Amino acid sequence: MASNTLDGIWSVKIVYLPSSVTVQELANTFNVPFSRVRIPKVQQYNTYYAFINDFNSEQVARNFADQWSGSSVLGNIIKCSAVPRKDNDSLPYTPRFIVRTQPELSEEPIISEEKTYYEECKQYYQLTKMPLVSVSDEILTDNLALESVSFKFVIDENYNEFNIENFLSKMCNILNISRNDIDIRKIQKGSVILELEFMKKFGSGMKKIKMKAIYHAITDKLREEMGKQNQNSGHTYWTGALQDGRDRGDSPYYCPVGRKRYSFHVCDNFHEKVKGWCICYHGTKFSFGLSILLSGLKPATAISHGKGIYASPSIIYVSHPRYSKVREINLSEQSSFFKRGKYVQFALEYRVHPKYRKVVGCETLGAGKTIIDPNINNNIIEWVIDNNNKDIVDFNDPDASIICSGLMIRVTDNHPMFLPESHWWGQRASGQKCNIIYD
Structure with a gap:
């Protein structure tokens, strides 16, 4: 019998969703493009369900399902499972929302006076955890006509990772205004400077009344809520090699699913310094990790692929x-620290230039033909980095062949051998499950 399963394409089915949920809400919740989300028009089961499509392997789909199963969507606890995608999972679907694309950045530079003021605002936020709100005198003066009203938000976040519509939706809810009353005038780098025009369709008198109401409504409690919107508490996830325009050398960067990443301050011009440098990882004990960070990195003593520092592009x-x-x-x-977690693992994230990579070799753990990482072949999964004949590589050395850029932590509610991605570790008891803990 012919199958209508598309080879190599997998989906994640999400059940127990509220019937009011929209494609946009699911895309925002799971941090995926809305084009990958499908809510069937005809619901065939007793539970409301949806699909997230276009996972390039069963393992990636399972990892995603394990990551999100048990999460809350609009108050409902959902369940996720990996399923082969059917032809009708990709049928055209008319979403129940207005599609707004991410606007282009303005080429207009920020003047020095503005930069100075924004730095002062940033310092104020760091001290108070509340944004500094300043209002033009025209808003409060009755004898001046208000022909136009503009909002300017300065958000300390990378533009490429910033969801403008999600931010505006939250701000509109906080300020009790309609998204349809706001037009994006321009966006500038620095990190994100968002300028909006407000209430174009209203006359001068109504604009002033509405703006006064908003001004008097901005209490300290409201500013605290606004400040929280700049704190990223969600998950970052992508499938396949990350395509964000940054040069990470000749090795693709795949999502380190299930890990919390704590970045280290390496230098002020970090992205320029590591342009062309690959991302790789080094598993360790936490105590060893601290020693490495404080004292430097020693070359490996077990040298299956020769002398040097051992790392892997696979988390x-x-x-x-x-x-x-x-x-x-x-x-x-x-x-105190890990809340509901029972087990923890640590790894260090490194950046290394390809010219310092002496060997790209096979795995040395006896996995054989068992696939370890669906994104990286077993034959290229171990790297040996040149230590330049140094007994200890100091990360603070400007000529170091390797840089430590972050700490990766995975917390689970059971031994991680029971995670789906750990199937290659060897024998394990059947029937046991393990979940990754994110809070």
């Missing part, structure tokens, strides 16, 4: 207990 590979020790969390630490 899955370095999470094997041989490299990244699985540590059971004490009860006191569960409540």
